[in-house]
Amino acid sequence: IALDPAFAAAYAELSDAQHLAVYYGWDVPAATLDAAMRNAEKAVALEGSLPLAHAQLGRRLYMMKQFEQSAASLNRAIALDTNYAIGYTALAALYTFTGEYTLALGMADKASRLDPYAVRPLLYKGMTAFAQEDYDEAIAVLKEGVDRNPNFSMAYQWLTAAHALAGNDDEARAAAANVLRISPKFYEGLTRFPFTDPSVLPRLFEGLRKAGLDAPDPPSPE
Numbered sequence: 001i002a003l004d005p006a007f008a009a010a011y012a013e014l015s016d017a018q019h020l021a022v023y024y025g026w027d028v029p030a031a032t033l034d035a036a037m038r039n040a041e042k043a044v045a046l047e048g049s050l051p052l053a054h055a056q057l058g059r060r061l062y063m064m065k066q067f068e069q070s071a072a073s074l075n076r077a078i079a080l081d082t083n084y085a086i087g088y089t090a091l092a093a094l095y096t097f098t099g100e101y102t103l104a105l106g107m108a109d110k111a112s113r114l115d116p117y118a119v120r121p122l123l124y125k126g127m128t129a130f131a132q133e134d135y136d137e138a139i140a141v142l143k144e145g146v147d148r149n150p151n152f153s154m155a156y157q158w159l160t161a162a163h164a165l166a167g168n169d170d171e172a173r174a175a176a177a178n179v180l181r182i183s184p185k186f187y188e189g190l191t192r193f194p195f196t197d198p199s200v201l202p203r204l205f206e207g208l209r210k211a212g213l214d215a216p217d218p219p220s221p222e
Contacts, residue, residue, distance in 0.1 A: 008047035012056040015039035019060065023192070024153070025185025036060055044073075051077040051084045058087075062094045065194045070094050085115035092124040097194050101128045119149045126158055131200045135166040146178070153183035157190060161207025172211035179213065187215055 001010045018039065021031035037060045043053035058073035071094060077087035088111035095104035105128060108121040115121075122145035129138035139162045145155040156178045163172035179186050187208075195201060201218035208215035 006046055008043045008050050008053055011039045011046065012043035012050070012052045015043065015056045015060065019063070023189030024183055025188035033060070033063070037064075049080060051081045051087060054080070055084070055087050055090050058094070059090050062090075062097055063192060063194060067094065067098055083114055085111045085118060088114065089118065089120045089124070092121060096124045096128050096131065097196065099131070099195075099197050101132060104128045117148070119145045119152050119155065122148070123152070123155050123158070126155065126162070130158055130162055130204070131195070131197060133203075135162045138162040139166065139168075139171075146175075150178075151182055153179065153186065154189075156182065157186055157208070158204070160211045160213065161204045164207040164210035165203065169211075172207070176208070176211040176213050179208075186213070191216070191218055 001007055001014070004010070015036045015038075018028075018031040018036040019033065020026075021028040022033055022036070040053070040057040040060045043050065044057050047053060054073045054077035058070045058077065061067075061070035061073060071091070074087055074091045074094060078084050078091070081087070088107045092104045092107035092111060095101070095107060104124060108125045108128075111118060111121040122141050126138045126142035126145065129135070129141060139159060142155045142159040142162065146152055146159060149155075156175050160172055160175040160179055163169075163175055190201070190204065193201060205215045205218050
């Protein structure tokens with residue numbers, strides 16, 4: 001950005017980095033959700049034909065529970081590039097949070113076909129299964145995700161809880177050890193997930209505690 005103040009993709013990626021810094025509890029100066037939103041909006045303003053810009057804006061919006069606006073941004077991203085796997089992945093996340101699980105799985109499957117090596121579609125498929133209390137399915141999908149990327153902290157977080165709630169105590173403790181290895185402040189971002197189903201986060205945190213993690217209570221539903 002210093003070299004090119006009009007570099008839209010750099011603003012979009014900066015937005016994502018700032019969001020992740022907040023999510024994982026990294027100590028990064030100036031990494032705030034407000035800054036992440038401003039940079040996503042800046043990217044769209046600079047280059048409205050850039051799918052990445054709309055995808056990052058859509059991601060920021062669903063984390064703020066602005067679901068209709070998020071869907072508009074994400075659908076704009078895939079309208080600009082119908083093979084844009086990141087856009088379909090972000091839509092899978094959106095529909096997971098809004099409880100539209102059939103749509104979420106469809107978007108995740110589409111993303112996986114377009115990018116067979118991507119791990120985030122597996123995360124959202126696992127979260128969808130967890131939300132529906134199908135812990136065995138969640139474990140199978142999330143295990144595939146961490147096998148593909150052994151440092152994918154978010155997948156380990158949900159895998160830990162799914163194992164614990166399924167009664168797999170040894171597997172839950174092993175997954176919990178990986179959560180702490182990768183992301184000691186794991187709880188920072190989990191409390192921010194915007195599920196419209198108020199049962200999901202309490203079950204997630206219950207599972208984390210059963211696995212031996214010092215997880216606080218999730219925020220009360222608004």
